[in-house]
Amino acid sequence: MPRTAARTRWRLGLATTALLTAAALVPAPAHAEDVTDYAITVDPSAQGAAIDDTMYGVFFEDINRAADGGLYAELVQNRSFEYSTADNGSYTPLTSWTVGGTAEVVNDSGRLNERNRNYLTLGAGSSVTNAGYNTGIRVDQGKRYDFSVWARATSGTTLTVSLKDSAGTLATARQVAVKGGWAKYKATFTATRTSNRGRLAVASSHAAALDEVSLFPRETYRNQPNGLRKDLAEKIAALKPGFVRFPGGCLVNTGSMEDYSEASNWQRKRSYQWKDTIGPVEQRATNANVWGYNQSYGLGYYEYFRFSEDIGAMPLPVVPALVTGCGQNKATEDEALLKRHIQDTLDLIEFANGPATSTWGKVRARMGHPKPFHLTHIGVGNEENLPKEFFARFERFRTAIKAKYPDITVISNSGPDDAGTTFDTAWQLNREGKVDMVDEHYYNSPNWFLQNNDRYDSYDRKGPKVFLGEYASQGNAWKNGLAEAAFMTGLERNADVVKLASYAPLLANEDYVQWRPDLIWFNNRASWNSANYEVQKLFMTNVGDRVVPSKATTTPDVSGPITGAVGLSTWATSAAYDDVKVTSADGSTLLSDDFSGDASKWKSSGRGSWSIQDGQYVQTDTAAENTMVTAGDPAWKDYDLHVKATKKSGKEGFLVAFGVKDTGNYYWWNLGGWNNTQSAIEQAVDGGKGTLMTKPGSIETGRAYDVDIKVRGRQVTLFLDGKEWGSFKDDKPAEPFRQVVTNDAKTGDLIVKVVNAQSAEARTAVDLGGAKVASTARVTTLAADGDAVNTETDTPVTPVTSMFRGVAPKFTYTFPANSVTFLRIKQR
DSSP: OOOOOOOOOOOOOTTOSOOOOOTTTSOOOOOOOSSOSEEEEEOTTSOOOBOOTTSEEEEOOSOTTSTBTTTBOOOOTTTTSOOOTTTOTTOOTTTTEEEESOEEEEOSTTSSBTTBOOEEEEOTTEEEEEOOSTTSEEEOTTOEEEEEEEEEEEEEEEEEEEEEETTEESSOOEEEEEEEEEEEEEEEEEOSSOEEEEEEEEEESSOEEEEEEEEEESOOGGGOTTOBOHHHHHHHHHTOOSEEEESOSTTTSSSBOSOSSGGGTSOSSBOOOGGGGOSOGGGSOOEEETTTEEEOOSSOHHHHHHHHHHTTOEEEEEEOOSBOOTTOOOBOOOHHHHHHHHHHHHHHHHHHHSOTTSHHHHHHHHTTOOSOOOOOEEEEOSSOSOHHHHHHHHHHHHHHHHHHOTTSEEEEEOOSSSSSHHHHHHHHHHHHTTOSEEEEEEEEOHHHHHHTTTTTTTSOTTSOEEEEEEEEESOSSHHHHHHHHHHHHHHHHTTTTEEEEEESOOEEETTSOSSSOOSEEEOSSOEEEOHHHHHHHHHHTSOOSEEOOEEEOOOOOOOSOOBOEEEEEOBSEEEEEEEEEEEETTSOEEEEEOSSSOOTTOEEOSOSOEEEETTEEEEOOSSOBOOOEEESOTTOBSEEEEEEEEEEEESSOEEEEEEEEETTEEEEEEEEHHHHTEEEEEEEETTEEEEEEEEEOOOOBTOEEEEEEEEETTEEEEEETTEEEEEEEOOOOOOOEEEEEEEOTTTOEEEEEEEEOSSSOEEEEEEOTTOOEEEEEEEEEEEOOTTOOOOSSOOOOOOEEEEEOOOOSEEEEEEOTTEEEEEEEEEO
């Protein structure tokens, strides 16, 4: 993913027969009006794009503790004592464990197996206690929990295993007799109380060695061993996804490409490699997670394939292309390593699809699944910022895959952003190379999504198809869900080009967050749907089979010039600014500051450390982000801004802002952003940023740059050291009223999908083009205040179903403010 600078509730689907009719909950249908705000015209005689059953899916990446401590149902944290500073600087092999008596984690030849490097030695009369995740181990009264441990005790010992919290016991303790070499021992608990703060304790009467200390709820998803947390899996399944993309994401294209072996000195910071993650869990490798914690790989490729099959989704794995991304940006030149990864990819396809008699099909069968998983698509690489280096390696993978498995769709990508030099170069290479499908990723502001509903209207219908593998607006408020819904109408309209799409990320444990927004939130006791989830579910469970062409009137376009004050900022960098001058179009001076005096003209956001030093305005805090200071009048328009800027130290370059209305609404020229690898124009609207244009490049430390920005109307031209760097015109409307109509071949329904992303109702005349229809429609509405956010205890964004009895070939309907409304209309 690129850097851009409850409870479980019963859901009401459209297919349900329960119809809520409470007047306070459903939008009141409008009567015919002489004048309406909008009009939708449908042409049922025309044929739009066919929509594949697999169009909408989910993307699972182990971020925000999505796997261990999340979807993977294991309740013990650091069960194999493998935590390391390689995972997180604060970790030790005993992280999440408390020792009573004597215990030591050792790494020697007495270990359980070669790939499970560490184990615990426990002294006589000693114990260890595990704290689990979040506030502790969650247990529910009357539910059963399965304990297991690998143990060794040459002279024999008795292990006493207990579940407890600060109030006392949570289950009757179990005693396990251990004697001899390494063996697996099991016990079962039945919880006598409910607790969110449980602890698992293992005490030994005599000296013993322990590894793989595990506790699972008996009730996992589909009651499978080594299974998934039921509530989370059920929420994902309820989306009815057409595919599951896994395992990443940045997990795939970061870190070393070496394996986990003696030859690599047991490399602990590796890319996600599928062979590390299969077989008995005690024999799987461990690895650092790029998001700052450990991966046990208890949830591995076999479990991903099994889950995809269980929920009726197409598996879509992504393998490393041997070019790192996500800020690392390095191409591996080792030919032998490249060939090994290509062979690993071929082996993966055999693992998924090969007969149970094949080498890797046999491994799958031994794990419990003799039948194939029916893999049809595979992604190579993720968000590589080096498009030429990536594509050269991608072609090597594709050639090898197609030679052996010609029916497999091999997916390329276009880098980490929605536009820019990397994006353009990647797309050119993909088109020239006649690639099957290209994976696009972008995370932008709600405003960007409202502006870019037509993004795919102009894509070449004969070129590579699009897999929108990661997208989201920047937040979990209802206004974010509205913007995404508006955008999704454009995805459906262009279903002949956009073949697959998945929101990202999928899961977030509220106590371990590295990335926001996220689709499903949870802790150790509950999970809840975000507003964005409700949008995704509404679309994913009401897709239809074909688009019915339609058009709608629009909101008046953006008018008036760009207005706003000016600003200076930094991001994890120290920088100095001098000679700031703002001149109006008629030549008069609006602002001039050479910092020979004080900084009284500038207003601070409160972030960073700004001071006058040697006639310059300097920000010295290299950890602070977005340290903006502003000067001038928010009403300024048609002006020239000049700044002299110098990077002093830190990760990035500097930022010069214009059109500044307030702290959440502005434009800035981000020079040397993204770890000093590229520069971009970004626009912030209500706190969410979107990229308007980008180019590769870096900023030199210690060099003074002349930065000039010319603002005329809505046209902006940018100059760096006297040379034109680029220009743009920001005149694209953020259209709040969007719609798409599809046909469900199975039911015969017309599905009219309307998004009204504004604070006013939209009275709308709907013309169904002479279609013969029933007089009643089933309606599902999502509506809330734009800033509403679903939480564990409050879910303001929840679907409401109702009946509308005024359907006719032409009828009027009022769509509520800030709403997404689906009308399912029976055709006669």
